[in-house]
Amino acid sequence: MPFDARAFSFSNTSLVVDPYPVYAEIREREPIHHSRMYGGSWLLFSYQDAAALARDPRLTNNRATLPIMALPEHQRGEFDEFVTFLRMWTGFLEGEEHTVRRARMDEAFRVLTPSLVAEVVRGVVNGLIDGWDGRDQVDLVADFARPMPAMVLTTLIGAPQSDHEQLDRWSDDLVYLFGASALTVEDVRRGWAGGRALMAYLRELAADTGGLPHRGLLGELMAQRDGGFGFTAAEACAQCVMMMFAGIEPARHLIGNAMMALHRFPDQRRLLVDAPRLWPAAVEEFLRFDPPVQYIGRLAAESFTFRGHDFEKGQPVLPFIGSANRDPDQFTDPDVLDIRRRPRHLSLGGGAHRCIGAGVVRIQTAVALRTLLDRVPDIAVREDPPPKWNAYFGFHGLESLTVSTSHVERRTPRR
Ligand code: HEM
Numbered sequence: 001m002p003f004d005a006r007a008f009s010f011s012n013t014s015l016v017v018d019p020y021p022v023y024a025e026i027r028e029r030e031p032i033h034h035s036r037m038y039g040g041s042w043l044l045f046s047y048q049d050a051a052a053l054a055r056d057p058r059l060t061n062n063r064a065t066l067p068i069m070a071l072p073e074h075q076r077g078e079f080d081e082f083v084t085f086l087r088m089w090t091g092f093l094e095g096e097e098h099t100v101r102r103a104r105m106d107e108a109f110r111v112l113t114p115s116l117v118a119e120v121v122r123g124v125v126n127g128l129i130d131g132w133d134g135r136d137q138v139d140l141v142a143d144f145a146r147p148m149p150a151m152v153l154t155t156l157i158g159a160p161q162s163d164h165e166q167l168d169r170w171s172d173d174l175v176y177l178f179g180a181s182a183l184t185v186e187d188v189r190r191g192w193a194g195g196r197a198l199m200a201y202l203r204e205l206a207a208d209t210g211g212l213p214h215r216g217l218l219g220e221l222m223a224q225r226d227g228g229f230g231f232t233a234a235e236a237c238a239q240c241v242m243m244m245f246a247g248i249e250p251a252r253h254l255i256g257n258a259m260m261a262l263h264r265f266p267d268q269r270r271l272l273v274d275a276p277r278l279w280p281a282a283v284e285e286f287l288r289f290d291p292p293v294q295y296i297g298r299l300a301a302e303s304f305t306f307r308g309h310d311f312e313k314g315q316p317v318l319p320f321i322g323s324a325n326r327d328p329d330q331f332t333d334p335d336v337l338d339i340r341r342r343p344r345h346l347s348l349g350g351g352a353h354r355c356i357g358a359g360v361v362r363i364q365t366a367v368a369l370r371t372l373l374d375r376v377p378d379i380a381v382r383e384d385p386p387p388k389w390n391a392y393f394g395f396h397g398l399e400s401l402t403v404s405t406s407h408v409e410r411r412t413p414r415r
Pocket residue numbers: 054061090091092102153242243244246247248250251252254291292293296297346347348349350352353354355356357358360361
C-alpha cells in the first residue's frame with residue numbers, strides 16, 4: 001500500500017523504531033509537509049530547507065508555554081509559576097535577551113577544558129564497567145548509557161556525583177513534557193514538581209558552592225563579572241535545570257544508537273579498532289546517521305511565504321534533522337555508516353540556538369565508546385532479547401540493549 005504522508009504522526013510507534021524509510025518517501029513527494037499535529041504545523045524534510053529554517057529569524061524558539069498550551073484552557077491557570085520558571089531558560093529567549101545570556105553561558109563552559117571533561121568521563125565509564133563484575137551479558141542502556149551522562153553532567157555542574165539518580169529522575173519528568181505527543185494535567189504537574197525539586201536542590205547547592213572543590217558550571221554561572229551581564233542565583237540554577245533537561249537524554253541515546261550502528265556496519269567497527277584517530281570523525285557520523293534529536297521545534301514569529309507555502313504567525317515549524325541527515329542531495333549513500341566522511345549534519349542544531357553542550361558531547365561520546373570497545377573488545381549486540389526502542393518521538397533512542405560481555409579487560413592506561 002502506498003504511504004500516505006497525512007498519516008505522519010508522532011504517536012505512530014513504528015516511526016519511532018525506524019523513521020528513515022518514511023522520511024525518504026516524504027522527502028520525495030512532499031518535502032514541505034503540512035501536518036494536522038499541534039492544530040496545524042509545517043514539517044521540513046529536505047536538508048536544504050531544514051538547514052535554512054533552523055537559522056531563520058522569522059521563526060522563534062520562544063516555546064516556554066508549549067506544554068501548558070497542550071492542556072484545555074481551564075487547566076492552564078495553576079501553571080503560571082511554571083511558565084515564569086521556563087521563561088528564565090536562555091534556550092527559550094530570542095534576540096538581545098538570548099544573545100547576552102548565551103554569551104555568558106558560553107563563557108562559563110570555558111572552564112570545561114577537553115582534558116577535564118575526558119578525565120571525568122573516563123572515571124565514570126571505568127567505574128561503570130568495573131561494576132559489571134564478571135557478568136557475561138548486561139543491558140548497555142541500564143548499566144552504561146543511562147547513568148553515564150547524568151553522572152558526568154552532575155559532576156560538571158558541581159554537584160556530588162552520588163546524587164545523579166535523583167537529579168536524573170526529576171529531569172526525566174520535565175523532558176517528557178517536551179517529547180510526548182499528548183499531555184495530561186497530571187503529566188504537567190509531575191514535570192513541574194520535577195522542575196521545582198531540581199531548583200530547590202540547586203538553590204541549596206548554590207548557597208554552598210564556595211565550599212566545593214571546584215565551582216563547576218553552577219559556580220561559574222553565578223560568578224559576577226565587572227560590567228558584563230550577570231545571572232542571579234535563581235537564574236543560574238534555572239540554566240542548570242535547562243542543561244539537565246537538554247543534555248542528559250540525547251547524550252545517552254547517542255551511545256545506544258552508535259552501538260546499533262556499529263553492529264549493523266561491522267566493517268566500520270574494525271576500522272575504528274585499526275585506526276583510533278578516526279574516533280572524532282566517527283562521533284560526527286554517529287550523530288548524522290541516527291540522531292537522538294529528530295527535529296527542532298520552532299514557531300513562526302510572523303506570517304510569511306516559504307517556497308510557495310503560507311506559514312501563519314504562531315504555527316509550529318519543525319525542521320526534521322533525522323530526515324535532513326539522510327538527504328541524498330546532501331550526502332552520498334546516506335543510509336550507509338561511513339566514519340571517514342566529514343558530515344555537515346544538523347544534529348547539534350545551528351545558528352544562535354546551536355547546542356551549548358556540543359563540545360562536551362563530542363568528547364564524552366568518543367571517550368565513553370572508545371573505553372568501552374577497548375576494555376570489552378568482544379562486546380556484541382544480542383538478538384535475544386531484542387533491542388527495545390523508546391516510545392516517543394522527541395528523543396530517538398533505546399530503552400534497553402542487551403550485549404554480551406564475555407571478556408572485560410582491566411582499566412587501560414590514560415590517553
Ligand atoms: C548527544 C547529545 C546532544 C544532542 C544531540 C543535542 C542536540 C541539541 C540541538 C539539536 C540543539 C538545538 C535546538 C534548537 O535549535 O532549538 C541543542 C541546544 C541546546 N543544547 Fe544540546 N544536545 C546534546 C547534548 C547537550 C548537553 C550535554 C548539554 C549541556 C551540557 C546541552 C545543552 C543544550 C542547550 C542549553 C541548548 C539550547 C541552546 C540555546 O538555545 O542557546 N546539550 N542541543
